[in-house]
Amino acid sequence: MRNNKEKLCLIILISTTLVFLFLTSISAAASAVQEIQLTQNGSRASTPAIYGDNVVWSDYVSDSGIIHLYNLTTSKDIHLNSFHGSWPAIYGDKIVWRDYQSCGNNDNYNLSVYDISTAEKFQITKNVSRDSIPAIYEDKIVWHNSRNGVSDIYMYNLSTSKECQITTNRVALYPAIYVDRIVWTEYHNGNSNIYMYNLSTSKETQITNSEFRQIDPDIYGDNIVWAGDRIGERYSLNPDIYMYNISTSKITQITYSESASRPAIHKDKIVWKDGRNNKGISSNIYLYNISTQEEFQVTKDESGQMWPAIYGDRIVWKDNRNADEGHSDIYTCMASAVLKSPDANFSVAPDLGFSPLSVQFTDLSKNAILRSWDFNNDGVPESIEKNPVYVYTNPGNYIVNLTVSDTNTTDSKLSTVLVFDEQLLDNQLVLTETQISTSGKAIYDSPAIYDDKVVWVDHTGDYSGNDKYDICLYNISTKRETRIHTTNGSVYGLDIYKDRIVWYESRNGQSDIYMYNVSTSKETQITSGGSTSHPAIYEDRIVWADNRDEEGVPDIYMYNLSTSKESKIINDTSVVGLDIYGDRIVWLNYTSVSYSNGFSNIYMYDLSTSKKTPITTSGSAGFPVAIYDDRIVWEDDGYEKRQIYVYNISDSTEIKITPDNLSQQRPDIYGDRIVWQDQRNGNLDIFMYNLSIQKEIQITTSRLLQDCPVIYGDRILWYNNGKCGNYIHMCTISLKGSDMPVASFSSNVTSGCYPLSVQFTDLSENATEWKWDFGDNAYSADRNPVHTYNKAGGYTVSLIVKSENGTDTEKKSKYISVSNSNDKKD
Known part of the structure; x- marks a missing residue:
């Protein structure tokens, strides 16, 4: 770290540029995306819709229910002749909405149409439901109506002046229409799913078949979007946005926030409201580009935005930023401006360690021209480099702030760096334990972790021919659990690297390698030979054991995701347990079913040199084996009790890190830290050893069974066999600060x-x-x-x-x- 004089010089050098830039950027942020208010102050506007240059909405000021028609080119706002009008929809020069009239004790709801070209209003149907919401495409208007005691879908053709009923005696609600396809939500036995009807073929199709709620569909072209739950108990979770492609019959999960709803689609863009940033109290508008598979945040005001609609490059929504006395407005912006706005993102390596700690920061931002790094979030920027290195000389919990900008607007992202004192004591650490899984059905030997993503397997079957295995993903940042894969086969050997998850799965006597990409929600079958096991992944390389030759001795294969090329790495290895880091593959090689009989050793293969190297010669090495950087860890039972060993590839040295005459198993390694399960206290607990300070720390003290630990950064994950079920638990390691500042x-x-x-x-x-x-x-x-x-x-x-x-x-x-x-x- 620079001394005070150097730091002062740096601040003087960059402050003029940075501070001026950020103040200018902050002041111009609103104009960068040009969020334009269409309504007058004091409005109570809601449910906007858009077609071309025309925007319509209903305004409930003084409970009037006025339908507004606003032209974006002329800025002219026309009040249509409506009676407590609500839920307007527009296509071409036709606007349709629900009118309400009260005659004595009778409440009448009707659908009215306004022709922009002739300035004429006419009524198309009487006595619709009080919750009917119309949709329109060309000359066809659809809605749901409860006139027969149930809710059915109806359609009116403006060209023929004829009404027809689409469904009969159903609970069908809130339809949308595109060309000859109508989609809606339908309830059966308490479950809601998405249905589609094709007017040309008179064919009805059930799009989703879920026990969880699927609601709010919209359609454009071959794509149907909706909000739906897929995990947890029915109705207990907030929804995410999903998309179904009619041509491919493929469902794609668009969001993972568990707080998204009210999607709308036009061409290759989807918009929705999402409460992920405000704990569900208020929501912002988000945009997804189907072509590039990228998500963008449209609005950032904390007051709340909702009811988005989109046409071409223009987005409109209801906005509560002027919500004094219950007021609300209609705002608009251009989608193209959102797509080009800066999006802050960066990586940290390492994100924890001992002082002095040198940290490499890598800027991964999009659309950024300028950037500023504040390495301790004190409001004073220390660097404007793209990928700076910063040295932390003092221990502490540091918050890093990267602010990026273009010529008009800014965006920021925070991350943490944990720096320990070189003479770290047990009482300087805070160990925070969290239960990650919720079902109580996690299986042994299944957890894996990378960054803020945790994966494991739940067994939800009954072992009586109705087996069912779910691969679950938990995002630590969003605290969201997702089932990403369900099968009647058996799932084993989970591993994860960045957004890629691999496993091997047994179906009908065949065992193959599969991969799931979190970013694209796409699952890929890697092998088809039916005799694979023990996959591991690093960057774009997947390795596994494979007995496709049926010689009784498996080989090691590798698949390169970048080149889509498979290759055999090692012949006749008798492999059990694989790991990969960089160019190095390590495995346990055995020549007897029981490796405790003196026939098992650790080997390493270097892809860069094509060289195979024996790491152990004791013949008593045990499974699993793990590698990080130039260190390999394993368990060894050569002294009656299993103990943990580490091998340093750089200097070819081997050391035992656990005490004698104890039983330690299942090690894993990250950086200088090694974790394992330990029976020294009469039950299985998790322990950690730090190679830098040669110090051991007990992580768990419960009398329950803790097993299969894995580690990433300052997070340790394990399988917990509790009294009420089997769960995945996590411990987060942080530095105790009794005098940490608290802002108020x-x-x-x-x-x-x-x-x-x-x-x-x-x-x-x-x-x-x-x-x-x-x-x-x-x-x-x-x-x-x-x-x-x-x-x-x-x-x-x-x-x-x-x-x-x-x-x-x-x-x-x-x-x-x-x-x-x-x-x-x-």
Whole structure:
């Protein structure tokens, strides 16, 4: 790390550029995507729809239910002749909506149509349901109606003035239409699924067949989109967005946020509302490009946006950012601007270690022109390089902030770096244990982890001919569990690298390797020989044991995902247990069914040199074997009790890291850390050994069975055989900071007319430095600053506090409300 003088020079050098850039970028952020308000202040607008340059919506100001027609080219807003109108839809020059009239004790709901070209309004049907929502394509209008005591789908043809019934005696709701295809949600026995009807062929098709809810369909071309649940208990989880392609009959999961709903589709773009960033309290609008398989966040305001619609390059939605006294507005923006906006992303290597710790940061952002790195999130940028290296000399929990920008807008991403003291003591660590799986049916020897992704296998069958295995994926960042694969066969040998998950699966006496890509939701069968086992993956290479020659002795094969090429690596290895790291493949080689009889050793093969090397010669090495960088770990039972060994490839040295006369098994390694299961206390616990400080730490102390540990970074995963089921547990290792700062503040006023002078009071704990962001491009490092707001608006205030142990932030959205002086009431 640079000394103070060097750091000061760096700050002076870059601050003029960076601070000016970021203040300019922040102030211009709203104009970058050009979020334009279409409604007048004081509106209560909702449910917008769009076709071409025309946007329609309903406005409930004074409970009137006025239908608006707004032309984006002329900026002309026309109020249509409606009676408590709601749910407008538009195609070409035709607008349809639901009208409501009350006659005495009778409530009448009708469907009305407005012809833009003739400025004429007419009614097409009477006595529709109070929850009927129309949709229109060309001259066809569809809706659901409960006129017969059940909900059925109806269609009206404007050209022929004829109405026809599509379904009979069903519970069919909320249809959408494209050309000759109608889709809707239908309920049977408490389950909701998506159905489609083809007007040309008079054929009905059930699109989904799920016990979980599938709702809100929309259709364009061959693609149907909807919101659906696929995991957990029925109705217990928030939905994700799915897409079905009619031509291929393939379902693609679009989102994994478990907080998405109300999708709409046009051409190759899908929009929806998503509460992933605001804990489900409010939502933002998101966009997915089907052609590039990329997702983008359209809106970022914390007040909440919903009811998106899209036509071509234009997106419209309902927006609550001006929600004082229940008001809401209609906003619009261009999708092309969203697709070109900067998207911050980066990787950290390593993300934990001992001081002094040198960390390589790699910028993975999209559409970024400029960038700024703040390595301890104190508000002062330290680097503008694309891929900088930074050295942390002091221990602590560090939050890293990368801010990227184009000429108009900015985006940021946070990550953490954990730095330990070189003389680390047990009481300096915080071990936080979390139960990951929920079903209680996790199987032994199944967990694997990479970054924030955890995978395992649930056995949900009954072992009586109705076997069922589910591969489950848990995202630590989003706290979301997903079933990505279900089979009646047996699943074993899970491994994961980045977004790729591999396993071998036995079906009908055949065992083959499969891969699932989390990014694309695509499953691929890698082998078809029917005699494979023990897969492992690193980057684009998959290795496994294969007995396709039927000689009784398996060989090692490799498949390269980049070249789609399969090759045999080693002949007649008698392999059990494989791992790969970089160019090195390691495995346990045995010549007897029981490797405790002195016939098992560890071998390594280097792909770069095509050289095979024996690592052990004791003949008593055990399964599993694992490799990380230049270190290999395994268990060895050469001394009656199984113990953990590590081999250093760089200097060809072997050491035993566990005590004598104990039973330790199933090691795994990441960096300087090795984990294993240990029976020294009379039951199976998880232990960890740090090679850097040559220190052992007990991770679990429960009397339950803890088994099959794996490690990635500061996270340890294992199988837990509990009293009420079998679960996957995780321990997160962090550095204890008894004096960690906690940000908090208040102010003497939170609203008033400008110029508004506000006294801010710091209420933080354990802080030695303060950084205030008042939300109007003004900042302060004072502990208790006074700030004057000179413009009307709602201002978000943030306080970052810092001490030698770390940083903390408190952010209060729309905390200060400033109005014009002429808004005062007499």
